[in-house]
Amino acid sequence: MLEGQQPTIWGLSIAFLVIAIVAVVLRFYARRIKSQKLGPDDWTVLVALILSIGVTVNLLIMTQMGGLGTHQQYNADGSIKNPKAFLVFEKTIFAFEVLTWPTVGVTKISVVLLYQRIFATPRFRNLCWVMIAINCAWTITFTLALTFSCLPVYANWDDSIDSTCVDLKALFTTALATDVTTDFLVLFLPVYKIWQLQMSTARKVVIICMFLLGGLVSIVGIIRIHFLTQVYDALEVELQFADTTWIYSQVYYWQIIEVNVGVLSACLPTLRPVQDRFTRNLSFTHLRGSVRKLLSSSSQSHKVSDVRLDSMEEGLNRKFDSQSMAQRSEQQGNYLRYNERV
Structure with missing residues (x-):
């Protein structure tokens, strides 16, 4: 005790x-x-x-x-x-x-x-x-x-x-x-x-x-x-x-x-990469849920909704990937490439 x-x-x-x-x-x-x-x-x-x-x-x-x-x-x-x-x-x-x-x-x-x-x-x-x-x-x-x-x-x-x-x-x-x-x-x-x-x-x-x-x-x-x-x-x-x-x-x-x-x-x-990944996944999950809810409520056909959802998810993935590439390109001009070394 x-x-x-x-x-x-x-x-x-x-x-x-x-x-x-x-x-x-x-x-x-x-x-x-x-x-x-x-x-x-x-x-x-x-x-x-x-x-x-x-x-x-x-x-x-x-x-x-x-x-x-x-x-x-x-x-x-x-x-x-x-x-x-x-x-x-x-x-x-x-x-x-x-x-x-x-x-x-x-x-x-x-x-x-x-x-x-x-x-x-x-x-x-x-x-x-x-x-x-x-x-x-x-x-x-x-x-x-x-x-x-x-x-x-x-x-x-x-x-x-x-x-x-x-x-x-x-x-x-x-x-x-x-x-x-x-x-x-x-x-x-x-x-x-x-x-x-x-x-x-x-x-x-x-x-x-x-x-x-x-x-x-x-x-x-x-x-x-x-x-x-x-x-x-x-x-x-x-x-x-x-x-x-x-x-x-x-x-x-x-x-x-x-x-x-x-x-x-x-x-x-x-720990910046962990923060970035967590933030990205959180944002993507939120957007994905919003898109699914929007399409489910407005679409007459469940099959059509899934097609639209898959297409928009693919677009969101491309968006996040392009944003990550843009961030990396922006850092290339840095004198010490801080974000690449930490």
Whole structure:
């Protein structure tokens, strides 16, 4: 039975994971629609999704078996009432943090690889390589720093042994602050290049806004910094009877939102073909139904109606095909052929 904040954690975890999975599936479907080969950006976001699934499953184990989202219970002598569950909580915290940073880093690398796919100029591609190197260095640095934040490593979940640990509050705050900084660097990297595209200003604004939706991840990261600061402040006050499994809840469900929204944001710019196909099918279905209704009500002969309907459907198909060809021809003059590369 779920207690306290556990229903919220389960609901948010599953909902955002499903959204991330759907986004990646639609991204691969969009490549198939346009008959495009899968590139490094697609495979990298798939790796990010796999890591995100691992992070989410880990959080659910922490919740179900480790008691995350419930109040910590103590005996009169100050010992924990359920030490086995708390051991699971401590181990899953360690795994959760170690998995989170590669997930975030790989997601941002996928976004930059997408920029390289879209914008073919050598100078911009070199700038993307610099950004990829920065994200790789950030990911490796903080993953290793968190893994070896206490020595020996198993001291991360066993407080009874002698160990040497870094200042975790400073480590996490630095990791999150630099995470948000690299988020903004990645977000604004393509704005200038998009503005150079030979298309209408309205279309440019739409594309820029679509890319900047990734800013949602940065907002979540800032929220997480706020809650993490509160957690460590509370732990410093309540040294002996800290309600650890309760106060970590908000930090971790915001963290699970961040990793899955990151995957979603990385996929959004690639979903235009799916939108176009859906819009076309929806429009065609509506017109087809209207034509059938009109002919059925006005025609005296059902056979004649079917002939007219088939003829008009064929005409509608030709119309949609010609419109698609016209749209493609219009984009041929674009400097970077944006719609063909996304």
